[in-house]
Amino acid sequence: MAKRIDISGLSAFYGNHKAIEDISMTVEPRSVTAFIGPSGCGKSTFLRTLNRMHEVTPGGRVEGKVLLDDENLYDSNVDPVTVRRTVGMVFQRPNPFPTMSIFDNVAAGLRLNGSYRKSELNDVVEKSLRGANLWNEVKDRLNKPGSGLSGGQQQRLCIARAIAVEPQVLLMDEPCSALDPISTLAIEDLIGELKERFTIVIVTHNMQQAARVSDRTAFFNLAAVGKPGRLIEIDETERIFSNPSVQATEDYISGRFG
Numbered sequence: 001m002a003k004r005i006d007i008s009g010l011s012a013f014y015g016n017h018k019a020i021e022d023i024s025m026t027v028e029p030r031s032v033t034a035f036i037g038p039s040g041c042g043k044s045t046f047l048r049t050l051n052r053m054h055e056v057t058p059g060g061r062v063e064g065k066v067l068l069d070d071e072n073l074y075d076s077n078v079d080p081v082t083v084r085r086t087v088g089m090v091f092q093r094p095n096p097f098p099t100m101s102i103f104d105n106v107a108a109g110l111r112l113n114g115s116y117r118k119s120e121l122n123d124v125v126e127k128s129l130r131g132a133n134l135w136n137e138v139k140d141r142l143n144k145p146g147s148g149l150s151g152g153q154q155q156r157l158c159i160a161r162a163i164a165v166e167p168q169v170l171l172m173d174e175p176c177s178a179l180d181p182i183s184t185l186a187i188e189d190l191i192g193e194l195k196e197r198f199t200i201v202i203v204t205h206n207m208q209q210a211a212r213v214s215d216r217t218a219f220f221n222l223a224a225v226g227k228p229g230r231l232i233e234i235d236e237t238e239r240i241f242s243n244p245s246v247q248a249t250e251d252y253i254s255g256r257f258g
Contacts, residue, residue, distance in 0.1 A: 002029040002199045003069050003086075003168040005050065010064030011228070012045050012054055019045045021228035023064070025218060027169075032191060032200045034210035034237065037220035038252065042229025043203045044173050046220070050201065051087035051171060052080040068168070085113065088167035092174040094154035096146035096161075102129075103142040105157055109165040124164055131197075132160035133190050152183025159190065163198070170194065172202040176209065188213050207253060211241050219249045 005027040012020045020042035027033045035043040048054040049062050052073060066073045073083050096105050106125045110116055116124070125142070129135040134156045138149070146157050155175060162170060172191070176184040191200060191213045204210050210217050218234035233246050244250045251257055 002197060004029045005169065005199065005201075006065075006067040007050075008065045008067075010046070010049060010062065010066065012042070012049050013059070013061050013063075014057065015059035018228040020049075020220075021230055023231045025231060025234050027199060027201055028216070029199045030195055030197070031215040032195050032202060032213050033234075034214035034217045035201065035203045035220060036205070036207065036210050036217060036252070037229070037232075038222070038257065039205075040229070041220040041222050043220050045229070047171050047173055047201060047203050048089075050169070051089055052083045053089060055080070085109070085165055086167055087169040087171060088162035088165070090155070090158055090162055090170065090172045090175050093178045094151055094158050096149070096154050096157050098145065098147045100146060101143045102138050102146045102149070102157060105146040106160050106164050109161060113165060125160075128160040128164040129157075131163050131194070132156040133186065133193075134160055150183070152179050152186055155179060155183070155187060156190065159187075159194075163194070167198065169199045169201070172200065174203050174205065177205070184209070207241075211237060217241070219244070219246075219252065221248055221252070 008024045010023045011018055023046060037043055045054060050066060054060045054062060062074060097108060103125055106128050107121050110121060110124060126135060129138060134153060137153060149157060176187050188209065194200060214237045216234060217237045217240040219232045220229050221232050222229055233244060233249055240249065241253060
């Protein structure tokens with residue numbers, strides 16, 4: 001079941017450098033929340049704190065709380081690997097495992113997490129590829145390398161791989177930035193379908209995309225060069241784009257800066 005995320009007082013660091021500061025927000029289940037803001041304001045860093053990927057970076061550490069329903073993901077007794085299984089990630093550039101077939105790409109996470117009979121793997125791989133709207137395009141070449149697909153197909157393959165392990169949350173870091181317009185629309189349509197099952201958080205530089213796919217939008221900005229990024233406001237997407245509460249949000253959306 002898709003889960004709610006509650007973030008409170010979250011700051012993230014690279015060594016002594018504070019990248020984001022004192023962020024608090026709620027992400028509702030079975031919804032799409034978009035993060036927007038100028039480059040360097042910490043959107044992707046914040047996204048990576050939500051599944052403990054930030055701490056994989058040398059010097060990366062976090063202060064504050066991230067609650068998935070009522071469990072703090074940063075409690076000392078919580079396994080980061082379990083967190084990343086529950087909170088999946090799709091990256092900016094499609095990254096299928098290059099030496100693996102389409103089938104094995106989707107099945108990779110399942111095999112890491114336990115033993116499955118061949119028939120079970122077949123069922124989950126098909127379900128996941130159907131969930132990523134890719135099955136009909138690849139069902140006759142499941143044993144071919146995933147790297148042989150087009151860019152848009154590769155990104156949908158990565159989404160299929162992410163949802164195969166049944167996460168509750170799906171994070172997407174600019175998932176369409178490397179794609180052509182047709183592939184971008186296919187991914188956007190897919191996001192609309194996936195929110196029926198998952199809580200989705202997406203980072204995007206594309207204002208139109210945020211307006212099209214998200215239910216709520218969060219605007220991040222820097223107080224000044226060299227200062228940590230901060231959450232300026234978060235609200236229903238329609239309100240953010242039509243009547244934001246903060247002048248800086250309106251300035252960014254209207255193209256005055258960023």
